[in-house]
Amino acid sequence: MNVADVIRRSRRLKLFIFIGIPMIYLLIFFFIPFLIALLYSLGMFKQVVYQYHFVPEPSLEYYVGLSKYPGIFKAIQRSFYYATLTTIGTLLISYPLAYYIGVKLEERYRDLAVLVVFTPFWINFLLRVYAMRFILHEAGMVNTILRLLGIITEPIRFLGTDVAVIVVMIYSYLIFMVLPLYGVLEKLNVELLEAAYTLGATPFRAFLKITLPLSIPGILAGSLLVFIPAVGEFVIPELVGGPNTTTLGTIIYSFFLRVRGVTGWGIGSAAGLIYIAMILVASYVYMRFVGGEVRLG
Amino acid sequence: MKLFDKILKAYTYTVLALIYLPIVILIIFSFNESRSKVVFTGFTLENYYSLIGNYRVWDSFYNSIWTGAVVTVVSVVLAILMAYGVSRYEFSGKTLIDSIMLIPIIIPEIVEALTLLVFLVIIGIELSPYTVIIGHVAFDISFAYVVVKARMAGYDPQFEEAARTLGADEIRAFTKVTLPILAPGIAAAALIAFLESYDDFIKTFFTRPPGFMTLPVYIWNMASRRGFPLDLNALATFVVAISLIFAYIRNRIERRVY
Structure with missing residues (x-):
């Protein structure tokens, strides 16, 4: 054989x-x-x-080392703060957009619209972040417009601040929220809404009682797709932030690739595993809080 | 209600315009002659000349392409095996597989990257372009699997059974019947796998040997300096052009798949 x-x-x-x-x-x-x-x-x-x-003798030396790193607790807090605002920001911006494309837009234009939304996100992520430096710079577009409108006289310094990091994070993660929301809204049965109107519901009430509850799976999936990587983001704080935007991600990055050595890697690994543990707990709590049992993907 | 729809429409177009705005500005500034400010002072092609003469850019681009190609072949082959096994055989623990395959997609890349780096060093594998490839395949199997499996779930196994009844053995039925039917799904999976690898920065950055650069690593090296290196803008124009081509190909393939 x-x-x-x-x-x-x-x-x-x-x-x-x-x-x-x-x-x-x-x-x-x-x-x-x-x-x-x-x-x-x-x-x-x-x-x-x-x-x-x-050596089969575990020690918490690296975890202690991490906890003694100056500003570590502030950085963790800041990472969650950025990720939370990014999630809320992308949700608020994407929902009307996904609603328009998925419900209001004629069906034959929908694929095209999704393609139009998606295409810029095919361009390398680092370049998109770099591009935002041109918009947010003191002589950049935002400042120029604000000055022409007479709102400010002195340019505002965005780069290096929380505002720059959050704005760029919302811009970069937007697509991960748009797609799952579009996924649920596109399947929304419009007849349900019509029935609600016939029975005397106001558009606002119909939205609250029908559209919103039916979009919860999309909101959940989108939030997790944005929140989980956003907590560990290091590229954006490094490229548009400054000394005051240290996050968990930038700490892991600098222990691994700047401090290096056995200790640098030990503390960096400890930080990475703490990150995973924290987002597992956070995702679990969030899923229980918002929608009970939901499957990802 | 009509007014509300109009507002919604105007809002959608505004957001779409804003999404494109930074990229348009990036390209406009690639023609700027002044390097010191973010103000457009005059038209020049100099940034493009310096890009064309920069062999390190083309070297990085070449590295991105060849590693991406190897990653694509390995991960798509593994994904096809897996998708075929899951669709055609019954075995215990089968229901777990889809969840396991989602883990590499969900786990944040920075953690994947650092654990792989620690692992490689502990078992004594020296960093090389191949360690980068190993790392990319580990997440690309999942991306390819999701696409191939979706395609496999959508077609009738009767075609294979017919081939078997007519005397083909399993390998022949697979190569002559299953693979051709799956071809558009495989093409879509390959493109996604390639793009995930081609565009990857974090995992490459952690698992590369010193001096080995892919295009995203090169972009990082330039972008992480302060200021505005305008030859990076010229490079951006090139990258945008390539991305549009990929987006077009992807759109064509997906039309055939769904």
Whole structure:
């Protein structure tokens, strides 16, 4: 019997090839690294010359080191503050947009409209962030318009402040909110609204009682898609922020790629795992709070 | 109600215009001659000349393309295996697979990147372009799987059964019947996988060897300086043009898929 025959006959071997190989890949290069990083953050790998040795004595040294880092608690608080405002901001901006495209716009134009919304987000993320520097600069567009309107006389300094970081985060994450909202609103049965009007409901009441509750799965999915990465964002605070916009993401980044060394990586891993733990708790609480049982994706 | 609709329409167009505005400004300033201010002082093509003569840009672009191509082939093959196995076989724990495959999409990339870096160093693998590829495949399998599986769920396994009844073995039925039917789904999956890799910054940044640059890493190096390096604007024009081509291809493929 040759190899091809063996493969043809054995169901177990087929299953191993179809499911086993991709799963083993993910296990080795995705899931096990989390475990290793956890052990690493607990100081369980000691470097001897160029090799690492496993030492089964966990210690919280790196976590203590992280907690003593100046401004760490402020930075965590700031990360959640940015992520929360980004989530609320993207939701408020996207909802009317998604509503217009998904409900009001004629059906044949919808695909085109989604394409128009989506296209700019195909352009490299870093370039979009860099582009915002031109808008927010002291001599940039926002300041120029405000000055021409006579609202300000002196230019406002946005770059380096919370405002710049939040505005750019809302701009960058918008699409992750628009798409799930469009997904639910497009499926909205307009006859339900018509029935409500016939029965005497005001448009506002019909919205509150029908449209909004039916869009909750989209709101939930969108919020999580924005909030989870937003907490760990480091590119935007680095590119448009300054010394006062340190976040959890920029701390992880600087421990890993600036401080480096065994200690830098240890503390950086500790910060990364704390990040994961916090967003798991936050997402769970949020899902319970807003919508009970909802499936992602 | 009519007035409300009009406001909503005007609002939508305004937001769309605002989304495009920064990119348009980026391109306009690529023709600016003054490097010191964000004020347009005069038209020049100099930023483009300096871009064309900058071999590091083209080197990074080349790296993005070839690593992206390898990542795409590996992750799409693995995704097809997985999607086929899940759609055609019954086994225990099958319902868990879709959830497991969503994890790499949901986990924030910075954490994926740092855990992989720690892992590679602990087991003693030296950083190279291949460690970057390994990292990209780990999230790209998931993106490709979601697309291929959606396509596979949408077609009737009777075609395969017919081929089997007519005497084809499973491998032949797969290559002659299943793969051609899946082709548009595979094309869509490949494009998404490629773009996710081509555009990736964070994971590349953590798992690359010193000196190895992809286009996003190069962009970061320029953008993270203070000020306004205008040859980056010229590069942006180039990147925008490429992205529009990708968006167009993607749109064409998706029309065939759905």
